[in-house]
Amino acid sequence: MRYLLILLFSMHLFAIDASMKIEKDVEHRSRIALVDGSAVSNAKLFKILLSDFKISGHFLVDSSVYKSDFASGFIVPELKSKEYIVKFRFTQQNGVKLEIRLLKASDASQLFEKSYAIQNVHKMPFLVHKAVYDINRILKYADIGWINRYVLFSRYTTPKHSEILLSDYTFTYQKVIIRGGLNLFPKWADSAQKSFYYTSYAGMTPTLNKINIYTGSKRTIASSEGMIVCSDVSSDGSKILLTMAPGGQPDIYEMSLFTGSKKRVTTFNGVDVSGKYLGNGGQIVFVSNRLGYANIFKKSIGSAAVQQAVFHGRNNNAVDAYGSQIVYASRESSNAFGGNRFNLYLSSLVGGSTRPLTTTGSNQFPRFSTDGSVILYIKQSGNSSSIGYINLGSSQSLLFPIGGRKIQSIDW
Amino acid sequence: MKQTLVTAAALSVLLLSGCGQTAPTLGASGGKNNFTDATEITGDTVTVNENGTEGGLGNSSADGFTSVYFAFGDYSISGAMQRKISADASRASQVAGKIKVEGNCDEFGTDEYNYALGLKRAKAVKDALGAEGVDTSKIVIVSYGESNPVCSSPTDSCYARNRRVDLRLAR
Numbered sequence: 001m002r003y004l005l006i007l008l009f010s011m012h013l014f015a016i017d018a019s020m021k022i023e024k025d026v027e028h029r030s031r032i033a034l035v036d037g038s039a040v041s042n043a044k045l046f047k048i049l050l051s052d053f054k055i056s057g058h059f060l061v062d063s064s065v066y067k068s069d070f071a072s073g074f075i076v077p078e079l080k081s082k083e084y085i086v087k088f089r090f091t092q093q094n095g096v097k098l099e100i101r102l103l104k105a106s107d108a109s110q111l112f113e114k115s116y117a118i119q120n121v122h123k124m125p126f127l128v129h130k131a132v133y134d135i136n137r138i139l140k141y142a143d144i145g146w147i148n149r150y151v152l153f154s155r156y157t158t159p160k161h162s163e164i165l166l167s168d169y170t171f172t173y174q175k176v177i178i179r180g181g182l183n184l185f186p187k188w189a190d191s192a193q194k195s196f197y198y199t200s201y202a203g204m205t206p207t208l209n210k211i212n213i214y215t216g217s218k219r220t221i222a223s224s225e226g227m228i229v230c231s232d233v234s235s236d237g238s239k240i241l242l243t244m245a246p247g248g249q250p251d252i253y254e255m256s257l258f259t260g261s262k263k264r265v266t267t268f269n270g271v272d273v274s275g276k277y278l279g280n281g282g283q284i285v286f287v288s289n290r291l292g293y294a295n296i297f298k299k300s301i302g303s304a305a306v307q308q309a310v311f312h313g314r315n316n317n318a319v320d321a322y323g324s325q326i327v328y329a330s331r332e333s334s335n336a337f338g339g340n341r342f343n344l345y346l347s348s349l350v351g352g353s354t355r356p357l358t359t360t361g362s363n364q365f366p367r368f369s370t371d372g373s374v375i376l377y378i379k380q381s382g383n384s385s386s387i388g389y390i391n392l393g394s395s396q397s398l399l400f401p402i403g404g405r406k407i408q409s410i411d412w
Numbered sequence: 413m414k415q416t417l418v419t420a421a422a423l424s425v426l427l428l429s430g431c432g433q434t435a436p437t438l439g440a441s442g443g444k445n446n447f448t449d450a451t452e453i454t455g456d457t458v459t460v461n462e463n464g465t466e467g468g469l470g471n472s473s474a475d476g477f478t479s480v481y482f483a484f485g486d487y488s489i490s491g492a493m494q495r496k497i498s499a500d501a502s503r504a505s506q507v508a509g510k511i512k513v514e515g516n517c518d519e520f521g522t523d524e525y526n527y528a529l530g531l532k533r534a535k536a537v538k539d540a541l542g543a544e545g546v547d548t549s550k551i552v553i554v555s556y557g558e559s560n561p562v563c564s565s566p567t568d569s570c571y572a573r574n575r576r577v578d579l580r581l582a583r
Binding site for chain 2: 120156159160161162166175176177178179180181182183184185200201202204205206211213214215216218225226227229231243245248249250270271272273274287294315317318329331364365406408409
């Protein structure tokens with residue numbers, strides 16, 4: 001009898017193990033297939049769907065094109081081994097519409113369905129981004145809201161002329177916001193992406209302006225002889241870090257947008273630029289040549305002491321920060337002319353671990369997404385540029401060619 | 413016997429109550445900053461046309477001035493450039509009104525650092541002109557970074573031509 005009880009007890013334990021749910025974590029990626037039920041297939045849309053699922057880091061998406069009626073519940077046998085099927089139907093009539101159904105592959109049960117529509121046909125990519133964002137959310141993966149956001153960038157056109165544009169993260173949708181003149185260094189002013197700061201060279205003195213992208217209303221924030229750039233905005237939007245040069249000496253200043261007062265943060269008489277807030281905003285990282293070459297340093301806003309933050313590389317001239325992590329671009333070849341290699345590194349200022357994010361080519365302009373999970377960067381090879389994304393959690397990466405003229409600065 | 417049964421039953425109850433819990437859900441928080449629906453993709457954005465840059469549409473020195481050139485990554489006036497500084501100082505003494513001193517770079521490196529480098533070059537020229545007796549209050553400096561190349565071919569000589577300071581009358 002005793003042994004029978006022990007046997008029953010043991011069987012209970014195994015039964016418990018078998019019924020436990022597996023929690024979703026970043027290591028588990030759902031295998032999905034996309035099934036097109038559109039009357040006319042749209043290759044561009046399909047490519048964006050694949051990119052969105054891939055860069056989320058949460059899905060292993062079958063890149064084959066499957067077609068089937070949108071409304072039916074039939075799933076071809078070869079897809080039964082997937083976890084989910086995403087059925088979609090794209091129509092273009094008085095605007096664009098994307099309908100999706102998320103089905104479980106094993107039994108075709110429907111988990112989610114939604115329709116996305118917009119009048120402006122050029123904004124089709126945003127329908128896809130919203131759909132993938134929702135599917136990701138329904139399946140209870142960590143938020144990927146960054147794929148819905150605008151990227152803001154400036155590019156040169158002719159000498160002393162540039163334009164500032166918005167795009168979606170794939171650069172499929174692009175819209176010029178400011179054209180004419182020389183307007184540079186655009187930087188989002190708020191997390192809702194309603195306004196941005198930029199540097200205008202319209203007058204004798206470089207001026208920092210703020211413009212609302214929906215109304216076009218514009219106002220001047222500050223100006224400085226020589227140069228003025230807004231390099232970062234505090235998380236509550238009330239303060240900005242500026243690179244300014246009164247008297248021709250480029251240094252970092254912090255400006256309160258409520259009072260208009262400016263506080264000088266760096267005092268070295270060489271080059272101090274690109275201040276970025278760390279953590280809760282009491283400290284910054286920045287680029288300086290105070291050791292005789294461009295490198296990354298750290299400083300509390302309230303105190304004079306400066307500490308070196310990066311101890312590798314002889315030319316680290318771009319940095320971005322998220323929490324206590326920094327990403328920087330390091331020049332790794334010493335050709336004075338042409339063909340230099342720039343690679344990106346991710347470093348923690350707490351604990352000090354550093355790892356390379358790229359290994360070849362010219363990779364610059366590193367930028368964290370607003371949630372710190374993805375790095376955006378520009379890869380230059382010869383005359384052409386691509387925009388790259390690296391998902392830090394899954395190490396998935398994507399490149400989108402952006403062709404055309406040279407990008408001057410970028411924010412997202 | 414009865415004691416063993418009671419113990420077994422008690423243990424079973426404990427184990428079964430454990431089975432009733434559902435696994436915690438992840439990812440429902442909407443991300444740290446909850447930006448998920450921030451982009452108003454339905455809103456129409458503007459396109460604004462701005463005026464051209466103030467004066468100086470040329471991208472080299474003008475008005476009798478001569479450009480000063482710099483080594484890669486450098487903003488010091490070399491011995492060879494001193495001759496040009498002297499020529500510019502002598503030209504400056506002949507003109508009334510303000511003089512615009514514009515710093516430029518080649519295309520390497522990224523955004524802000526390059527603009528600061530251009531500015532340091534402009535400042536070096538301003539200081540050197542001051543050392544030759546020019547009234548520096550009539551000098552305005554600005555950096556155009558890499559926005560104002562005189563050439564665009566990927567060659568050593570083109571890069572060297574872009575690493576320069578231009579001077580012209582301010583208009």
